[in-house]
Amino acid sequence: MPVFAKTGAILPLAPYMDFSDQKPLDNLKLSVFTGQDGEFSLYEDDGAGNGYLQSNFSWTSFNFNNALKQLRIAAAVGRFNKQLTQRAYQQLSLHQ
Numbered sequence: 001m002p003v004f005a006k007t008g009a010i011l012p013l014a015p016y017m018d019f020s021d022q023k024p025l026d027n028l029k030l031s032v033f034t035g036q037d038g039e040f041s042l043y044e045d046d047g048a049g050n051g052y053l054q055s056n057f058s059w060t061s062f063n064f065n066n067a068l069k070q071l072r073i074a075a076a077v078g079r080f081n082k083q084l085t086q087r088a089y090q091q092l093s094l095h096q
Contacts, residue, residue, distance in 0.1 A: 007034065008033065008038025008066070009033040009038055010040035011033070012028050013029040013030070021046075026084055027087070028042075030089060037066050040061075041059050041060070041062070042062070044080065044083070046081045046083075052080075056078075056080040056081065057080050058077060058078035059078060060073065073089060
């Protein structure tokens, strides 16, 4: 399937799931579209209830430096129930 993305886009890819917490996202694949600097923020919460209203969520920032062809992943900010303590990131490819 064709994907149209603007330069600098960072596209996270997860396996197919029937519901959001069917399995943990302990391995997240990333596609980066080069041509300019880009950024992406991954929001996560436990997917159940209203805990997010009490700040039970986290953000992870991704920044791509086009000149260096370097992707930086910041530590998650925030906490929530069932939060993963470790996650592997796999950069699929740099698209031009």
